[in-house]
Amino acid sequence: KAGVTQTPRYLIKTRGQQVTLSCSPISGHRSVSWYQQTPGQGLQFLFEYFSETQRNKGNFPGRFSGRQFSNSRSEMNVSTLELGDSALYLCASSVSGRDEQYFGPGTRLTVT
Amino acid sequence: QKEVEQNSGPLSVPEGAIASLNCTYSDRVSQSFFWYRQYSGKSPELIMSIYSNGDKEDGRFTAQLNKASQYVSLLIRDSQPSDSATYLCAVNPGGFKTIFGAGTRLFVKA
Numbered sequence: 001k002a003g004v005t006q007t008p009r010y011l012i013k014t015r016g017q018q019v020t021l022s023c024s025p026i027s028g029h030r031s032v033s034w035y036q037q038t039p040g041q042g043l044q045f046l047f048e049y050f051s052e053t054q055r056n057k058g059n060f061p062g063r064f065s066g067r068q069f070s071n072s073r074s075e076m077n078v079s080t081l082e083l084g085d086s087a088l089y090l091c092a093s094s095v096s097g098r099d100e101q102y103f104g105p106g107t108r109l110t111v112t
Numbered sequence: 113q114k115e116v117e118q119n120s121g122p123l124s125v126p127e128g129a130i131a132s133l134n135c136t137y138s139d140r141v142s143q144s145f146f147w148y149r150q151y152s153g154k155s156p157e158l159i160m161s162i163y164s165n166g167d168k169e170d171g172r173f174t175a176q177l178n179k180a181s182q183y184v185s186l187l188i189r190d191s192q193p194s195d196s197a198t199y200l201c202a203v204n205p206g207g208f209k210t211i212f213g214a215g216t217r218l219f220v221k222a
Contacts, residue, residue, distance in 0.1 A: 033210065043156070043200065043212040055208040090155055097208040098144055103155040 002027065004093050004104035012110045018079040021107045025072050025093030032074040033101060034066060037088040049074055050097050078109075086111045115139065116203050118213035126221050131188040133216050135201030138182070144204035145177055147186045149197045150215065156200055159186070191220045 005024045013019050025032050034046040045058040049068035066076040072093075078085055088108050092101035117136050125131045133147075144163055148156035162168045162175040162184065174187040184203075188195055198215040205211070 031208070033208075035212075042214040045209050045211065048208045050208065058209070088155075098204050098206070100146060100158055100161050101202075101210060102158060103148075106155045 004091060004102055006089075006091055006104035006107050008107060009105060010108050010110075012112065013081050014112055015081055015083060017081050018077060019081060019109060020075055020077045021089055021091075021109075023074045023076075023091035023093075023104055025074070025091075026102055029093035029095055029102075030072050031094045031097035032068060032072065033092045033094070033097070034074070034076050035090045035092065036060075037090055037106075038086075043090070046076065048097055055097065081111045083111050085109065114213075115211045116201055116213035118199075118201050118216045120214060121217040122219050123216055124219045124221060125191050127191060127193060129191050129220075131191045131195065131218055131220070133186040133188075133199050133201075133218065135184045135186075135203075135213055136182055137184070137201075137203045137211075139203070139205040140179075140182065142179075142182075142203045142205045144210075145175070145184045146202040146204075146210070147173075147175060147184075148200040148202060148212075149195075150200060151197045159199075188218075191218075193220045193222045196220045 031050045033048040047057045068074040088106045090106045092103045094101045147159040150156045172189045176185045200215045201213040
């Protein structure tokens with residue numbers, strides 16, 4: 001069974017730009033969660049989607065948004081990028097959202 | 113108080129020894145508990161999950177859960193240098209949000 005895939009793997013953007021990251025879950029998994037990982041803050045929960053509905057959201061500003069499509073693929077968008085948005089963005093898929101999560105390789109975003 | 117707390121380490125053990133990693137959580141209603149391993153520059157990899165009080169063994173790994181004490185641990189037997197990584201404890205309190213600890217760095221000395 002193929003694992004979770006994320007594209008792109010690396011991104012370099014400048015302040016003020018926006019970015020869209022993509023995540024394809026494991027086949028049969030309908031829950032997709034997004035996390036931001038930085039050395040100082042660890043893994044921080046962004047949001048979770050299931051059947052195209054956002055069921056939970058973390059404490060991030062409205063510049064961070066996401067969506068999920070009918071095939072369970074998910075995207076997250078960050079608008080008006082700030083230097084502090086530089087991080088590894090991880091998505092994880094699971095069957096229900098309460099069970100084991102499997103992570104993709106991540107997208108490393110650098111904002112200059 | 114952090115929702116999921118782990119000792120940041122580093123924890124250093126000799127090859128062949130037992131490594132013991134600990135985690136406490138604050139939400140008493142938590143139902144699902146997970147351990148992940150993360151190598152430097154890589155994404156977290158699921159080691160095992162545990163849902164009931166007691167021990168759960170999988171190869172060299174044993175997870176232990178004590179809900180009354182709000183404590184979950186991971187034992188790694190016969191530690192190998194390849195086990196050197198950061199170990200993340202994760203807790204699901206029952207909703208659709210899994211909370212991760214900051215991780216414990218483990219070094220296994222050859």
